[in-house]
Amino acid sequence: MNAKQRERLFLELFHDYRERVVRLCRGYLSSPDDAEDLFQEIMTRVWNSLPQFRGEARASTWLYRIAVNSALLYRRKSMPAAPLQDVADEGLAAPDKIDQRERMAALHQAIAALGEQDRLIATLLLEGLSYKEIAEITGITVNYVGVKITRIKQALEKSLREPRYGNV
Amino acid sequence: METFEELQVLWQKQTTAPRISVEDLMRHVRGHSRKHLTIFAVKTTAVAVLTGVMLAVVWGSPAALAGALLVAAGAVVTLGVDWMAHVSLARLEFTAPAAGFASTALEKLRRLARPRPVQYAGVLAGPMAGLNVMEAALLHGVLWEWRLAAHLFLSMLAIVAGWGGLRVRARRFERETRPLIERLEAFSAGGAEGSE
Numbered sequence: 001m002n003a004k005q006r007e008r009l010f011l012e013l014f015h016d017y018r019e020r021v022v023r024l025c026r027g028y029l030s031s032p033d034d035a036e037d038l039f040q041e042i043m044t045r046v047w048n049s050l051p052q053f054r055g056e057a058r059a060s061t062w063l064y065r066i067a068v069n070s071a072l073l074y075r076r077k078s079m080p081a082a083p084l085q086d087v088a089d090e091g092l093a094a095p096d097k098i099d100q101r102e103r104m105a106a107l108h109q110a111i112a113a114l115g116e117q118d119r120l121i122a123t124l125l126l127e128g129l130s131y132k133e134i135a136e137i138t139g140i141t142v143n144y145v146g147v148k149i150t151r152i153k154q155a156l157e158k159s160l161r162e163p164r165y166g167n168v
Numbered sequence: 169m170e171t172f173e174e175l176q177v178l179w180q181k182q183t184t185a186p187r188i189s190v191e192d193l194m195r196h197v198r199g200h201s202r203k204h205l206t207i208f209a210v211k212t213t214a215v216a217v218l219t220g221v222m223l224a225v226v227w228g229s230p231a232a233l234a235g236a237l238l239v240a241a242g243a244v245v246t247l248g249v250d251w252m253a254h255v256s257l258a259r260l261e262f263t264a265p266a267a268g269f270a271s272t273a274l275e276k277l278r279r280l281a282r283p284r285p286v287q288y289a290g291v292l293a294g295p296m297a298g299l300n301v302m303e304a305a306l307l308h309g310v311l312w313e314w315r316l317a318a319h320l321f322l323s324m325l326a327i328v329a330g331w332g333g334l335r336v337r338a339r340r341f342e343r344e345t346r347p348l349i350e351r352l353e354a355f356s357a358g359g360a361e362g363s364e
Contacts, residue, residue: 010197014190022184039186040196045262047197052263062263069262069269072355073348103170103178116351117358120266126179139265153172160170 006050013046013063020127021067027111027123028071042070057136064129064137068120110159114152121145122152204258208251215243226302235301242294249287253280267356274352277345283334291334296326 025035226232
């Protein structure tokens with residue numbers, strides 16, 4: 001892969017996946033600043049790993065693996081309990097904004113209450129990835145992904161039913 | 169109460185564009201490895217300059233020169249170990265499935281957390297032997313009591329500085345990597361039953 005091909009592929013991946021990767025970062029870390037910092041780390045690793053990209057795995061699986069592994073090794077710059085701010089603020093229509101913001105904040109809090117692995121699986125699931133893709137990214141079996149997902153869905157639904165989340 | 173599918177729709181409605189522009193990101197990714205190389209180059213230059221000064225001072229005495237080279241060798245070993253630690257983490261296979269990645273990363277972090285014999289040799293033995301050899305070569309006309317005191321002082325200096333350096337490094341490493349180790353352990357524990 002020459003320099004031009006590398007740059008073209010990087011820009012394609014950036015444009016196609018930037019929002020999904022940012023959402024994964026924001027799902028995994030509660031601080032928007034940390035999430036932005038993690039996003040840059042992920043894209044740096046994508047850039048560094050591109051020469052080894054052979055196209056054997058799907059680009060999305062390949063990129064999500066880098067994203068998930070980078071999240072695992074990310075050193076938080078701010079305190080872990082940083083407040084959730086403006087998580088759903090961008091891109092929502094004005095009339096629904098407050099309602100959607102509250103629902104989104106509740107969802108983020110419910111995700112934050114999950115364990116390390118479940119938090120990552122939950123964000124991948126919310127992105128609409130299949131069990132097989134999640135298994136390929138996380139390295140756990142498809143059957144066990146299924147078990148995990150059932151538990152995660154129950155945990156999220158239970159969290160969101162609790163009164164402190166305002167029955168989202 | 170919403171269904172999970174409704175939560176998915178809500179989640180995917182976030183059009184959370186990154187704050188960084190593509191141009192700045194390109195600059196960032198290109199400059200990233202340069203940053204680490206620059207830090208390493210600065211450390212190497214500092215060691216080279218100090219070694220150069222030391223060698224210039226003792227140039228006339230082959231024995232003192234040998235001592236200075238021992239000190240320099242200790243510094244080179246220390247730099248090498250630091251660089252290897254950086255490379256070992258930077259070369260982790262980030263495109264591997266997360267379960268395997270987590271266990272490899274965990275193993276590497278645990279190994280890096282413990283100072284290895286070569287680090288003790290570089291930080292303690294090299295400078296201690298080197299300073300004593302230099303002292304023996306340069307102070308041979310001085311009273312034995314003074315020479316003994318100088319040997320003791322230099323040995324203690326090398327031990328305190330080297331030991332202190334290792335302690336500071338270990339504490340910094342512990343502070344920086346403990347949360348990562350805990351997170352990787354939690355991640356591995358979460359998927360232990362179903363890892364491929």
